[in-house]
Amino acid sequence: MTITIISARATGLALLGAVLAVPAGGALADAVSDFYKGNQVKVIVGGTAGGGYAPYSRMLQRHMGRHIPGKPQMVIQYMPGAGGLTATNFIANAAPKDGTVIGAVQRSVVRLGLFGGKRVAYDPRKLQWLGSLHQDVSVCVAWHSSPIKTIQDAFDRESVIGAISPNNDTGQFPLVLNNVLGTKFKIIFGYKGSSGITLAMERGEVAGRCGWSWESLKSQKGEWVRDKKVNVFVLLSLRKVPDLPGVPLATEFAKTEEQRKILEFIFAEQAMGKPFMLAAEVPKDRARALRAAFVETYKDKAALKEMADLGLEVIPMSGEEMDTFIAEQIATPAGIVNAAKKAMAVRGEKGGGKEKKRKKSE
Template sequence: MIFVLVIFLSSILAASVEAQSGKNFFEGKTITLFAGSSAGGGTDITARLIGRHMERYIPGNPRILVANKPGAGGMIAVNELYNRSKPDGLTMSTMNTGSLFGLATGNDALKFDLQKFIWVGQALDEAQTLYVRSATLYTSFEAIRKANKDGKQPKMGAQSLDHTSNVVVKIVEQILGLDFQVIPGYQGTPEILLDIERGALDGRSQGTGSLLGTRREWIEKRFIRLLVTSKNKRDSRLPEVPTIEELAPPGKKNLLSALYAAENIGRSIVLPPGVPVDRVKVLRDAFATMAQDPQFMKEADKIGLEVGLTRGEDMNRDIENTVRDKNLMEVYRKIMTAP
């Protein structure tokens, strides 16, 4: 009986020490958060916003430093996290929706198993807005359709073919029977915006919050024409812009379901496989508390970002269900391989 009691008390003590070690581990340390874009882009802005506020809620008050890892639509960042970072909880990364589309098409650039990442959470909505410069021939879908008949296509910038900046354009093409020329390979949003400004590109699809945070003046001065958003209902920040949901005929609704599922992981935060459970809990709890903090919400709103929390444990479950859905993954493949 005494032996059993000793074992019982020892297990309680061990559990207490383990839980405490998770809380104490981060004291005096620095956490690196990879941003899968160049400085000044929407992913970078999001990562820095999260870093500034999340560190206030991690026991031990560690610093969070953002490190830009641009390229391949954010995949360089997550490849490095998965393959080269120690699983100690001191390195995190942003995750882009392109990971799902790349997985569906067997993209060799993905050097990871998506289901093995540990999600910390998602705090911000990642709906997209497709727009063109007002000085082009393409200021409405009817104008684009007419230009297509004359053999002309709007030139749209994208980070990669797997990136949402291309995927939304591809979906709009298939829903409305239009033809765009997507030019991939940009390091990040700043480089695309520069080419739009100087007329080398006609437009792009960009996260709505990213657009408002980086080029709100383009909207105010009507430098660009907003054509459609990828939300399933009109965005209160841009109430005059129609949604893809409004434009899609019934036979195309499956494309929208695929898009919404992918956007659910946009600009989320992940850890590499193998991080101790107690440290994961500390980071997830800090992230969730941050997402409901009035200071965080006020700054996000000022930038133009829409707050909406999804906890990491829920994201891990949703990702697993999405990857296992063969029909959904086939829709992704068809979107990406359509001519």
């Protein structure tokens, strides 16, 4: 029989090594907790306080802090402009890169990044995604007294609709319908936020608007839906919703395979309807902690009750799921991406449609 003799010194060194090795993961967790304890995390929203992104951002601001190690205070800042590009560019370039800034950016951020251009100062491939809190279905609506009752009416006659800018869904989506399918929307740009367009609809300045999230419409103007003040005539999405069973998808009107692929590329982003992100340079351990806290927040019963009380659903997508989804979007053939970019260009006229900038005095 062989007897192995281990010296006390060797045993002591082994035990010491084990003790030093064990807290490595804990030390990382403690480092994250130590960083966030007493710190402040800012949620920067690429829209207005009255817009559709705001309530989801406020949900995060009110509930996520208790799920982050160190339980930091969370505050919110609204930074509208350029269809969400102002906020995205700021977070990617000028904001602190230490994990104290979360971007509540618009769902078009990946598509606009792929389109490129002088106003885009970020690479969507490098951003770190926390996830999304909703999977949107956007709609086009017309005021009840307007002649637009179905999407066919938008093909048959010119209809005036309001929009914020050509960089925002309210402008981009009707441009796509004009330039790809041949609708005859006369788009008036320059309204200040969603509230500006809704006021114009009530005044009769415009017949309607496109690029309005169905959930946001029900939350912001539920009485319009209840009292049939507006007519939803087309869905700008890849999926239908049970409470709008008779409303068609825009993709149903594609006449060619290319048209269908263009529309699918553009409307696929509805799946990441309320996205949240970090700058590329945020340390990985803090990014992982924030991702985990994001998941706990969309499972939080108090947070979900708050949203339910507002009449809003939470249909989440985790950071890992968003990574997969965005990789698929980025893999879209260049020809389709370029065609989609052209479809969102302001051309003056297409299929009878026109674009016009709203006068400040209006």
